[in-house]
Amino acid sequence: MTLSLSDYRQLAAFRHQLRLFLHFSESQAREHGLEPQQHQALLALKGMPEGRRPTIGDLAERLLLRHHTTVELVNRLESAGLVRRRPGTEDRREILLHLTAKGSRKLASLSVAHQEELRIKGPELALALGGFLRQSAPPEVL
Template identity: 45%
Template sequence: MSRCPGSSPEALSKQDFERLSHFRYRLRCFLRQSEDLCREHGLTPLQYQLLLHLKGFAGREWATVGELAERLQAKHHGTVALVGRCEEARLVERRPGRHDKRRMEVHLLPRGALLAERIALLHQPELRHLQEEFSLPGWGHEP
């Protein structure tokens, strides 16, 4: 039997495909619910993600545009535009770097922090459900 170029030496089983399909389905359900929650609070999903990454940045509650671009898996210029829109909405502000004035730090403003907290809290029941579902042996199968 011939293999496609670049295929792995071991074929995936039907169960592997079922697990992957179920995981992608549950991930999409979570993202859809998250998108709806964001819109209900007047934010786009990307604005919420930016606020979440600022609130959740390790060791501090600010980040550079480059760090945010990495977290968002976005291009630098797209992240600059997103930060600008969040600034206009009074969710964040840019400040010159503490150690390097050429680097801009993006800081949460009180309104942005409050929205991040509210929306993150609303995500918790679904996150707990997903954690339970995917920590079980044979995860990814409908009950």
């Protein structure tokens, strides 16, 4: 498949909009005293899909991290009082991760800011994605 100049422009516009949002997100995390990866971990734990258990393994999968890297991340979150580990109720060998009240407050504050940013900038992101999809998708998908 050969890409046209228009294809490259659409990809670049979409990537630019993604990067703008990620920059906002990273800046907000730091303003709230968190590293961006810590914010992502809190959000992943709170927003874990139904049927998934908030374990180190599931968190690693959601964040696209290796297990040992996720353990270190959770250790830092636990030291900061943002998460705690608890044995599973069905299998006491299983360790489940839970946000503390402090972690929940930080995440709520960050999430409100992110929702507001998406309300403002979301249309530009959707426009960039929509332009790419219109050029790439078969007619029956649109």
